[in-house]
Amino acid sequence: MTSLPTVEHVTAALAGVKDPEIKRPITELGMVKSVDVAADGTVRVEVYLTIAGCPLRDTITRDVTAAVQALDGVSGVDVVLDVMSDEQRKELSQQLRGGRPEREIPFIQPGSLTRVYAVASGKGGVGKSSVTANLAAAMAADGVRVGLVDADIYGHSAPRMLGVEGSRPTVVDSMIMPIPAHGVKLISTEMFKQDRDTPVAWRGPMLHRALQQFLTDVYWGDLDILLLDLPPGTGDVAISLAQLMPNAEIVVVTTPQLAAAEVAERAGSIAIQTHQQVAGVIENMSYLPCPHCGDEHRLEIFGSGGGQLVADGLGRRLGASIPLLGEIPIDIGLRESGDVGIPFVLKEPDAPASAALRDAARRLSHRERGLAGMSLNLSPAG
Ligand SMILES: Nc1ncnc2c1ncn2[C@@H]1O[C@H](COP(=O)(O)OP(=O)(O)OP(=O)(O)O)[C@@H](O)[C@H]1O
Numbered sequence: 001m002t003s004l005p006t007v008e009h010v011t012a013a014l015a016g017v018k019d020p021e022i023k024r025p026i027t028e029l030g031m032v033k034s035v036d037v038a039a040d041g042t043v044r045v046e047v048y049l050t051i052a053g054c055p056l057r058d059t060i061t062r063d064v065t066a067a068v069q070a071l072d073g074v075s076g077v078d079v080v081l082d083v084m085s086d087e088q089r090k091e092l093s094q095q096l097r098g099g100r101p102e103r104e105i106p107f108i109q110p111g112s113l114t115r116v117y118a119v120a121s122g123k124g125g126v127g128k129s130s131v132t133a134n135l136a137a138a139m140a141a142d143g144v145r146v147g148l149v150d151a152d153i154y155g156h157s158a159p160r161m162l163g164v165e166g167s168r169p170t171v172v173d174s175m176i177m178p179i180p181a182h183g184v185k186l187i188s189t190e191m192f193k194q195d196r197d198t199p200v201a202w203r204g205p206m207l208h209r210a211l212q213q214f215l216t217d218v219y220w221g222d223l224d225i226l227l228l229d230l231p232p233g234t235g236d237v238a239i240s241l242a243q244l245m246p247n248a249e250i251v252v253v254t255t256p257q258l259a260a261a262e263v264a265e266r267a268g269s270i271a272i273q274t275h276q277q278v279a280g281v282i283e284n285m286s287y288l289p290c291p292h293c294g295d296e297h298r299l300e301i302f303g304s305g306g307g308q309l310v311a312d313g314l315g316r317r318l319g320a321s322i323p324l325l326g327e328i329p330i331d332i333g334l335r336e337s338g339d340v341g342i343p344f345v346l347k348e349p350d351a352p353a354s355a356a357l358r359d360a361a362r363r364l365s366h367r368e369r370g371l372a373g374m375s376l377n378l379s380p381a382g
Pocket residue numbers: 121123124125126127128129130131152155156157231232284285328329330331332334335336338353
């Protein structure tokens with residue numbers, strides 16, 4: 001006869017269950033209210049949800065059941081859900097802040113290891129959002145801890161492209177939990193709109209405030225990379241971002257078309273005024289692989305050379321070598337995957353466009369950290 005598990009055994013098993021949004025063990029987050037083991041082997045676990053009507057209640061119930069069920073001697077699992085009090089939520093948010101005061105941007109603190117990339121384009125429709133969503137998904141698939149701020153206030157499309165359109169983030173004592181999507185932690189203006197059809201009519205100060213809130217009030221946890229999908233052009237958001245996070249590096253997305261490249265170079269050259277670095281240029285819609293002979297024969301629908309032109313032009317203006325990080329071909333599947341909410345790099349990983357996006361993602365996540373403008377904390381010897 002197998003012996004009954006002890007409360008300690010059950011608690012140890014529960015330590016393997018992570019809150020789906022916060023990504024830390026529920027035992028550490030004060031979410032386990034009680035554990036009881038009955039004489040017949042039935043285990044009753046009471047779990048605190050952070051908010052009433054938590055969208056992930058079913059996931060938590062399933063994960064707790066699976067973890068406890070796997071223990072020897074367990075005949076059944078009863079998960080009872082309760083909701084944290086305001087006091088408990090406050091404690092949790094303080095714990096998540098790690099003692100840091102409110103309203104601080106974690107990514108600009110000394111010692112932050114997160115690399116921040118702001119993805120910009122000269123004009124709309126060049127595929128900046130598609131490229132950003134796929135870069136994020138490719139990084140996450142590689143095991144990189146990645147967050148994405150969809151700061152494209154008017155054209156927010158990241159939630160749709162990552163399959164979480166309409167999701168509303170959980171708020172724990174004024175701390176906002178990003179929505180997990182294909183391994184990416186996502187936050188978007190779309191998540192804060194009253195209803196889908198109301199346009200966001202924010203200008204200067206409101207935009208600045210929204211961006212600041214995305215950076216200060218969202219629980220990002222430890223990130224390797226934070227990507228920001230900026231609105232097209234050289235508008236208020238780019239300026240706000242430079243003020244809030246001067247360490248953000250710019251990635252410029254353009255098409256090969258010369259007219260598009262000129263505007264893209266202008267968007268990238270804002271980095272000169274804001275003293276930001278440009279991490280590189282990505283050329284999207286570079287060519288259409290010939291439907292008959294494949295990738296060998298490329299149909300250059302939008303011309304050619306725009307990406308290299310932008311990289312060279314920005315390099316001259318900034319006095320640095322700016323790399324062309326990738327040339328992404330046109331693929332109808334890329335548009336379709338965006339429409340159904342599965343990033344193309346995950347849906348069709350072997351397609352040439354996926355390979356190019358993955359390669360660009362790796363170049364960005366593996367880039368050596370530039371030392372320009374960074375304090376090395378050294379003092380002269382002797
Ligand atoms: N390489 C590609 N192949 C095929 N379709 C693409 C490609 N890149 C983007 N698209 C499609 O082009 C359209 C515009 O892309 P997207 O919305 O990403 O552009 P954007 O630059 O972010 O636009 P905006 O900033 O105005 O929102 C979308 O329908 C998208 O699916």
